[in-house]
Amino acid sequence: MARASLREQIVDAAYEQFHQHGYHGCGVKLITDSAGVPKGSFYNHFESKEALALVVMERYGDTRRVPDLVNRDAAEPLARLRAHFEFLASDIEKHGYRRGCVFGNFANEAADHSPVIRAGLVAAFDSWSEAVVSAIREAQADGSITSTQDPEVLGRFLVNAWEGAIVGERAAKDGSSFAAFFAVAFDTLLR
Amino acid sequence: MARASLREQIVDAAYEQFHQHGYHGCGVKLITDSAGVPKGSFYNHFESKEALALVVMERYGDTRRVPDLVNRDAAEPLARLRAHFEFLASDIEKHGYRRGCVFGNFANEAADHSPVIRAGLVAAFDSWSEAVVSAIREAQADGSITSTQDPEVLGRFLVNAWEGAIVGERAAKDGSSFAAFFAVAFDTLLR
Structure with missing residues (x-):
């Protein structure tokens, strides 16, 4: 439950940050900082920034x-x-x-x-x-x-x-x- | 004479690097490294990466x-x-x-x-x-x-x-x- 929510926080933050700063303008630390989660928690949920980008693309497509x-x-x-x-x-x-x-x-x-x-x-x-x-x-x-x-x-x-x-x-x-x-x-x- | 040529080297390198890596994917160091000039020489010729980007845009437009x-x-x-x-x-x-x-x-x-x-x-x-x-x-x-x-x-x-x-x-x-x-x-x- 807590884990699912942490993942959601990261996706929400990445959605905003990728949108504002683009792919290269936005590192994992910026995403985790803006999500208010420790940077280390990122790799518990995503293999890479690329993998997170795919999730963000899918969510964007859905809107x-x-x-x-x-x-x-x-x-x-x-x-x-x-x-x-x-x-x-x-x-x-x-x-x-x-x-x-x-x-x-x-x-x-x-x-x-x-x-x-x-x-x-x-x-x-x-x-x-x-x-x-x-x-x-x-x-x-x-x-x-x-x-x-x-x-x-x-x-x-x-x-x-x-x-x-x-x-x-x-x-x-x-x-x-x-x-x-x-x-x-x-x-x-x-x- | 030598200075003009150094500036040209930086513009040539930036033209290639901006094109390949985009604006944010490409820092001053990447540009000076690929130009084969010391990083410190950059600011003798350009006030900022932004100023260099304008020169590159102009050169690109000319082509x-x-x-x-x-x-x-x-x-x-x-x-x-x-x-x-x-x-x-x-x-x-x-x-x-x-x-x-x-x-x-x-x-x-x-x-x-x-x-x-x-x-x-x-x-x-x-x-x-x-x-x-x-x-x-x-x-x-x-x-x-x-x-x-x-x-x-x-x-x-x-x-x-x-x-x-x-x-x-x-x-x-x-x-x-x-x-x-x-x-x-x-x-x-x-x-």
């Missing part, structure tokens, strides 16, 4: 509302796609365009050096893209999109374009890159 | 062939846009989809913590976007693009979408995100 994209009971597919990206945008806006996306941060910082994190990122981007693709397919099938672009290509493109809009906002922090994303994605590509 | 985008003598505007992104893609492919873009890396890692680097990034993304916008305007004016999307919005979107395609390739390293970028950008958006 991205990806299943909503394919929930046919919720709304029309285009409305679901818009709601998805609007949720992601609002989450970053409310943090003042800081932090970015855990996946994008780790892709930039850690994918080249850690096969484990890279594999986790491939899985995360694939399952996210697949959900976007699935909603695009639905919208093509029900006629709400007339675009004949290959949905696999368009889905992958949109997920990447979203990651890139975040890169733009990390610099400008003025909403212009998110606005450009919504304009081009919903006024042109998803028509 | 991105941005002026070619607006060179009316070189080719038709659409051909210039394609050649620009194909050059950027080939540069990343030849490094095995490692390293990414210095601007994207710094945006993710350092923009939140360094106002100086953030200002440098805003300027870099703005001038890059402006060159893309200018080529789009030309293509709209000469009729080679029928898209009526606001060129400012489309230019910003494309620059960001390119940064996001790099994020996708940092993870997958299989060319699929670059392929999706070219398909959507040139078969749909720039038509």
Whole structure:
């Protein structure tokens, strides 16, 4: 019981610290300090910082509302796609365009050096893209999109374009890159 | 003479090391070690790691062939846009989809913590976007693009979408995100 709670404290702290400082900017000591647990306790719960990063990625993925994209009971597919990206945008806006996306941060910082994190990122981007693709397919099938672009290509493109809009906002922090994303994605590509 | 050369050695080394390890993954000592110069010599030439990062960003920007985008003598505007992104893609492919873009890396890692680097990034993304916008305007004016999307919005979107395609390739390293970028950008958006 106590052990499970200590592990949770470390994951909670890592979630915040990785988000704020990135993968390399954040060592095990910073994580355990901010969790208020002794550094030595870390390795009772995690084999490595990499292993903890995978847990954080999974938890982050769980908060991205990806299943909503394919929930046919919720709304029309285009409305679901818009709601998805609007949720992601609002989450970053409310943090003042800081932090970015855990996946994008780790892709930039850690994918080249850690096969484990890279594999986790491939899985995360694939399952996210697949959900976007699935909603695009639905919208093509029900006629709400007339675009004949290959949905696999368009889905992958949109997920990447979203990651890139975040890169733009990390610099400008003025909403212009998110606005450009919504304009081009919903006024042109998803028509 | 000797001093100028020492400074160059530091900039060359920083260019490589920032590219490989990112901003936080790369300290002054790593840079001076890889430059083969004493650590103490660093502060004779640069006020801070931040100041060096700005020099590296400028040098990186100079290699991105941005002026070619607006060179009316070189080719038709659409051909210039394609050649620009194909050059950027080939540069990343030849490094095995490692390293990414210095601007994207710094945006993710350092923009939140360094106002100086953030200002440098805003300027870099703005001038890059402006060159893309200018080529789009030309293509709209000469009729080679029928898209009526606001060129400012489309230019910003494309620059960001390119940064996001790099994020996708940092993870997958299989060319699929670059392929999706070219398909959507040139078969749909720039038509």
